[in-house]
Amino acid sequence: MSAQEITFGKAISAGLRAALAEDEKVVLMGEDIGTLGGVFRITDGLMQEFGPERVVDTPLAESGIMGTAVGLAYRGYRPVVEIQFDGFVYPSFDQIVSQVAKTHYRTRGAVPMPVTIRIPFGGGIGSPEHHSESPEAYFVHTAGLRVVSPSTPQEGYDLIRAAIASDDPVVYLEPKRRYHDRGPVDLAAPLRPMGPAAVAAAGTDVTLVAYGPLVKTCLQAAEAAAGEGISIDVIDLRSLSPIDYGLIEASVRRTGRLVIAHEAGRTGGLGAEIAATVTERCFHWLEHAPVRVTGFDIPYPPAKLEHHHVPDLDRILDGVDRALGRANSLDSIDPFAPPVPLAADGTERA
Amino acid sequence: MGSVSLNTPPTGMPQVPEPDLHQVLTPDGHRRPDHDLDPWLQDVTAPMLAGLHRDMTVIRRLDTECTHLQRQGELALWPPLLGQEAAQVGSAAALRREDYVFPSYRENGVAYLRGVDPLGLVRLWRGSTYAGWNPAEANLAAQQIIIGAQSLHAVGYAMGLQRDGADTVAISYFGDGATSQGDVNEAMVFAASYHVPVVFFCQNNQWAISEPVSLQAKRHIADRPWGFGIPAMRVDGNDVLAVLAATRRALERARNGGGPTFIEAVTYRMGPHTTADDPTRYRSAEEVEAWRAKDPIDRVEAYLAATLTDADRDPDGVGPLTVERVREVSEAAADQMATALRAGVAELADPGPEALFEHVYAEPHYELERQREHYRLYLAQFDGEQLEAGAR
Ligand SMILES: Cc1ncc(C[n+]2csc(CCOP(=O)(O)OP(=O)(O)O)c2C)c(N)n1
Ligand SMILES: [Mg+2]
Numbered sequence: 072m073s074a075q076e077i078t079f080g081k082a083i084s085a086g087l088r089a090a091l092a093e094d095e096k097v098v099l100m101g102e103d104i105g106t107l108g109g110v111f112r113i114t115d116g117l118m119q120e121f122g123p124e125r126v127v128d129t130p131l132a133e134s135g136i137m138g139t140a141v142g143l144a145y146r147g148y149r150p151v152v153e154i155q156f157d158g159f160v161y162p163s164f165d166q167i168v169s170q171v172a173k174t175h176y177r178t179r180g181a182v183p184m185p186v187t188i189r190i191p192f193g194g195g196i197g198s199p200e201h202h203s204e205s206p207e208a209y210f211v212h213t214a215g216l217r218v219v220s221p222s223t224p225q226e227g228y229d230l231i232r233a234a235i236a237s238d239d240p241v242v243y244l245e246p247k248r249r250y251h252d253r254g255p256v257d258l259a260a261p262l263r264p265m266g267p268a269a270v271a272a273a274g275t276d277v278t279l280v281a282y283g284p285l286v287k288t289c290l291q292a293a294e295a296a297a298g299e300g301i302s303i304d305v306i307d308l309r310s311l312s313p314i315d316y317g318l319i320e321a322s323v324r325r326t327g328r329l330v331i332a333h334e335a336g337r338t339g340g341l342g343a344e345i346a347a348t349v350t351e352r353c354f355h356w357l358e359h360a361p362v363r364v365t366g367f368d369i370p371y372p373p374a375k376l377e378h379h380h381v382p383d384l385d386r387i388l389d390g391v392d393r394a395l396g397r398a399n400s401l402d403s404i405d406p407f408a409p410p411v412p413l414a415a416d417g418t419e420r421a
Numbered sequence: 422m423g424s425v426s427l428n429t430p431p432t433g434m435p436q437v438p439e440p441d442l443h444q445v446l447t448p449d450g451h452r453r454p455d456h457d458l459d460p461w462l463q464d465v466t467a468p469m470l471a472g473l474h475r476d477m478t479v480i481r482r483l484d485t486e487c488t489h490l491q492r493q494g495e496l497a498l499w500p501p502l503l504g505q506e507a508a509q510v511g512s513a514a515a516l517r518r519e520d521y522v523f524p525s526y527r528e529n530g531v532a533y534l535r536g537v538d539p540l541g542l543v544r545l546w547r548g549s550t551y552a553g554w555n556p557a558e559a560n561l562a563a564q565q566i567i568i569g570a571q572s573l574h575a576v577g578y579a580m581g582l583q584r585d586g587a588d589t590v591a592i593s594y595f596g597d598g599a600t601s602q603g604d605v606n607e608a609m610v611f612a613a614s615y616h617v618p619v620v621f622f623c624q625n626n627q628w629a630i631s632e633p634v635s636l637q638a639k640r641h642i643a644d645r646p647w648g649f650g651i652p653a654m655r656v657d658g659n660d661v662l663a664v665l666a667a668t669r670r671a672l673e674r675a676r677n678g679g680g681p682t683f684i685e686a687v688t689y690r691m692g693p694h695t696t697a698d699d700p701t702r703y704r705s706a707e708e709v710e711a712w713r714a715k716d717p718i719d720r721v722e723a724y725l726a727a728t729l730t731d732a733d734r735d736p737d738g739v740g741p742l743t744v745e746r747v748r749e750v751s752e753a754a755a756d757q758m759a760t761a762l763r764a765g766v767a768e769l770a771d772p773g774p775e776a777l778f779e780h781v782y783a784e785p786h787y788e789l790e791r792q793r794e795h796y797r798l799y800l801a802q803f804d805g806e807q808l809e810a811g812a813r
Contacts, residue, residue, distance in 0.1 A: 106703045107631035130601035130637050131568055131629050159567070162602065197497045199526075200551055201566050338788070367792050369781050374497050374548025379774045379796070389799060400799035 074225070074255035082224035082256045083189075083245060084113050086231035087151065089258070091121045097235060098143060099126045100136055101153030101189075110155055111191060111250055133159055137166035140186050141174065149185045151235055156247075157192040158201025164209070171240045172215030183238040184215075187231070191247035192220075193284045193334050194381050197374040204371050205335035210242045211312045211344070218312040219265055220244040222286035224254035226269075226309060233265040241265070244311075246284035268315035270322075274302035277391050278322040280345060281332045282308040285382060289332055292387040303391065311341060319345065320353055327358035328394040334381050337365040364390035442687060443667060444657035448715045450723025457654070458666035461673075465662065467725065467733045471747045473514060473661050474721050477506040478751035479758050480530035481718065483539055484692075486759050487529075490543065491696040495766055497548045500527050504659070504691030507717030508624045510534065511664025512686070515672055516592065521578050523562045523571040523593040527624070531594065535559040539758060540765040549772050569595055569602030572621065576608045579617035579675075590675040592620040592668075598629025600645065601637045609649040609683070618675035620668065621646070621683040624658060626690035631703035646683035658686030659717040689715070722748070774800065 077085070090097045099114060105128035108115030118126035129136050133154060140150035154160045160167070167188065174184045194203030210218045217239050221227040227245070234241035271286055272293045281289040286307045293303035304322045308314060323329050329349055331342035346361035364382045372380050382390075392399035445455050445462065484502050491499040502509060509530035516522070524531055529542055537554040545553030545564070556562050565571040575593030582589050599605050600623060612619050625642055627634050638645065643655035656667045664686055671682035689712035693700045700709075726744045733742040737750070778793040 102629075103631045105631075108702070110630070110697075128632055128636060131598035131632065132601040132603060134603050135601065162567075162604070197548060199498055199546070199548070199566060337792075367777060367796070368789055369777055372777050373550055373772070375771045376774065376777055379777055386799070400795065400802055403798055 074257040076253050077224060077256050078250065079221075079224045079227050079246075079252050079254070080111060080113055080250040082227040082254075083221075083231050084115065084117070085256065085258055086228045086235075087114065087117060088120070090149075090151070090232055090235040091117065091125055094149060094235075095125075096147060097125070097149045097151060099151045099153070100129050100140060101127075102129060102131055102136075102155050104128060104153050109153060111247065113189075113245075113250075114153065133161075133163035134166055137163035137171065137186075137188075141166060141170045141184065144174075144184050144186055145182060149187070149235060151187040151189065154188065154190045156198075156202045157190055157204040157206055160188075160190055160206060167210070167216070167240075167242075168213050172213050175239070176215055184240045185235075185238050186240045187234045187237075188240065188242045189231075190242065190244050191250075192244045193246050193248060194371060194377050195248040195284065197377070199374070200371075203377065205333065205366065207242075207244055207311055207333075208335055208340050211341060212339075216240050216242055216312065217265065217310070218242045218244065219310050220246065220283035221309065222246065222249070222271070222281075222283055222307050224252065224256045225260075226307075228256050228258065229260060229263045230265060230309065232262055236262060237265065244283055248284055249287065252287070265310050266313065266315055268309055268318045269307045270304065270318070271307040272303065272305040274304035274326070276302045276304075276326055277328045277330060277394050278304045278306060278319065278326045279330045279332065279387070279391065280306045280308060280319060282311060282341075285332045285334060285387075288382065288384055289387060292384050292391065295384060296388060296391060301391065301395065314341075314345065314348075316348060316352065319349060323349055323353045324356045327356055329357070329361040330364060330387070330390045330394050331361065332364040332382050332387050332390065334366050336368040337363055338368050340365055359394050359396060362390045362394045442655055442657050443663050444660050445663045445666065446657075446660045446720050446724055448659075448720050450720050450725075450727055452724065452728075455663070455666075457670070458656075458663055461666035461669040462662055467729060467742055468736050470662075470721060470725060471736075471742070471750065473510055473665070474718065474725075474747055475751040475754050476510045476514070476530075476534060477661065477718050477721070478748075479755045480509065480533050481506050482755035482759055483529065483533055483542075483762070486539075486762055487542065487546065488692070488696060490766065491546070496543065496546045496696075498695050498697060499546050500529075500695045501690070501692030502527055502530050504689045504712065504717070505624055505626055506530060507661035508658035508664055508686040508688045511661040512592070512594075512622050512668040512684075515665050515668035517589070517672075519560060519587075519589045520672070521560045521562070521575075521589065521591045523575040523578070523591065524564055525568075525571065525595055525599070526564050526566050527596070528564070528594045532559070532561060532564075535561045537561065539762045540769075543762065543766055544769065547769070549769070550776075569599040569604040569608075571595065572599070572605045572608035573611070575619050575621075576612045576615075576617055576681075579612070579619040579681075580615055583615065583617050588676055590618045590620060590672050592622055592672075594622050594624065596629060597623065597625040597627065597634040597642060598632065598637055599623070600642055606649075609646055609651055609681070612681040613650040616678075616680040618678075619681045620671045620675060621651070621681065622668070623683065623685045624688055625685050626658075626688050628690055628694070628700075628704065630694045630698065631700075641685065643683065643685035651681045651683050653683035653685065655685045655687060658688030659715045659720070661717055661721060688717075 104114040105118035342363035487499045513531045513534040541553040572593045575591040578591040643653040646653040656663045735742045
């Protein structure tokens with residue numbers, strides 16, 4: 072069947088509808104997801120279609136949502152919970168880390184936790200506090216959870232179906248600022264595995280790794296770089312845990328240069344993990360140290376400042392220049408300067 | 422093995438009351454006797470009512486102005502308080518300056534009455550800053566978007582007050598939806614266990630975005646605190662006198678070592694949840710209309726119209742105090758606030774990128790300094806854009 076042009080949001084919606092239709096054990100839960108159809112309208116119409124027992128408006132309590140999802144999973148259901156915004160997942164963090172992630176392990180496989188946790192994440196939409204965060208590293212760091220983030224409507228559709236079908240808990244991170252982007256979606260596509268990363272644009276000079284909302288920005292960067300004769304291999308991770316290193320390694324062995332971009336802060340972020348792993352595995356192929364282009368190590372800033380924080384095309388190209396050893400923003404800083412020793416009080420010695 | 426206990430258990434469990442709605446002003450402006458609240462309304466005079474009328478009128482205007490500013494692109498978002506003026510004014514009017522308020526995001530009327538400059542609210546909701554005011558100046562904590570979190574903060578503050586032997590009370594504002602959160606329930610456990618001077622002020626505006634209060638509570642919200650050992654009162658939140666009296670009563674109990682009190686102010690959110698919400702998707706026009714008939718400002722006017730006599734003199738003038746005169750004075754105050762607000766908004770500048778790195782830590786953080794320095798160099802490559810010192 073041929074693909075149709077729909078928005079990212081509608082693609083996720085279609086994936087949820089397909090899952091509800093295919094498996095009666097699938098139950099959607101969340102705040103405002105029923106009558107309202109969710110604040111982003113991702114579940115629009117689903118309660119009317121499948122009934123309030125399958126698409127459930129919950130009381131306003133994230134720990135309650137997550138903890139009851141665990142109980143439903145014990146009973147053989149496949150809960151798909153919506154967290155309204157990234158910054159509201161933390162009241163349920165305990166249930167996610169200590170229960171959702173560990174129950175299969177603790178019961179030696181007797182109790183699977185096929186829970187899907189949908190979280191609209193990332194910034195760039197001018198929201199108030201707690202509405203623009205990128206919490207993926209917390210989940211990637213938690214053994215027992217799988218983490219995915221689609222970057223196109225088709226991936227949105229494929230990954231939500233795969234996540235719900237998985238017997239493992241999956242954190243499904245929705246790039247909220249891309250909800251209105253349109254793209255072709257094949258609704259008749261067979262169920263695809265969650266694992267493999269994808270080449271979003273093929274190139275030969277630099278490997279640029281991204282996921283979720285920044286894939287689009289990276290593609291724009293690749294286009295701009297092409298105008299200057301630089302060929303960028305853009306890799307869309309899709310799965311953040313586990314990471315498909317095969318594709319990244321193959322690319323880095325060709326290009327010798329690696330740039331990783333994400334909105335989340337740098338320290339302890341996915342970029343650090345990917346840089347370390349690729350350095351371990353591709354050390355002899357690297358022509359330059361891996362470069363990270365990320366948000367700063369700050370709380371997500373007020374809306375009027377977010378354009379500084381979220382990596383944009385220029386900052387990504389600056390990172391590409393660094394990886395290529397071309398003129399860039401770090402030129403006046405000596406990257407090989409020895410680290411500044413700390414004084415006894417923890418401050419930098421003059 | 423003994424541990425120090427600050428717990429002063431209340432003597433005997435409080436009696437579960439009738440879930441009656443306490444109301445002293447009916448929607449059509451009649452004064453009803455209320456055994457529990459009347460003692461707290463002995464000082465009510467016509468000028469005092471005129472003052473409450475003025476405050477409600479000003480915050481309603483502030484709210485409409487901000488909704489307009491959002492439509493005009495000056496604000497990113499605004500959470501209207503329309504319909505909740507009596508709940509906010511009645512409770513805030515009962516507070517002393519030194520009492521400490523822990524609000525959600527909707528208490529912008531309370532903030533105004535705590536002395537917060539409306540322009541601070543604008544800067545907050547346009548996305549220039551997260552700090553719409555200085556908590557230490559207004560005795561008003563930073564606004565809270567994480568539903569219910571502030572209830573625990575109020576209890577902790579009250580634990581401090583208790584240790585300091587202060588004659589001061591902490592008050593936490595939250596919505597009906599918030600009562601489902603673990604934090605709010607844990608706050609009640611702590612408050613009751615330690616018997617701290619705190620007031621839980623729940624504005625039950627019937628909705629948590631699209632979810633009706635019936636999804637959060639199968640009985641009246643005010644029934645729940647009793648189970649925690651906290652006396653609760655259900656008051657008409659559109660009746661400014663009932664709210665004032667109930668809050669005074671709770672504050673006085675707390676000041677005198679009587680421990681926590683819970684107030685459920687039954688009101689209605691007349692507007693959308695925020696300017697981004699479309700309430701027609703989940704509630705009927707009839708429901709909204711039914712609540713319009715219970716307007717908090719109209720009922721004060723109706724009461725004044727029925728009770729003012731020639732003996733009531735206009736405090737600012739020579740003539741008698743009339744409803745028209747009260748309205749005129751209130752509108753003038755609202756106009757004045759709105760004019761200053763508009764003028765201020767026209768002057769607002771956006772914060773500079775230096776503000777990104779400020780106040781993340783109280784002490785120098787060398788790794789963040791590096792990021793700041795690198796970003797400074799990065800921006801310096803472009804024409805005109807520099808890191809400017811300080812948020813504006
Ligand atoms: C922890 C958390 N979860 C979800 C949200 C999203 N949210 C914002 S306001 C709101 C409804 C709050 O309802 P209520 O407590 O009744 O307060 P009201 O908005 O009616 O004043 C929700 C679900 C949030 N801000 N924080
Ligand atoms: Mg509410």
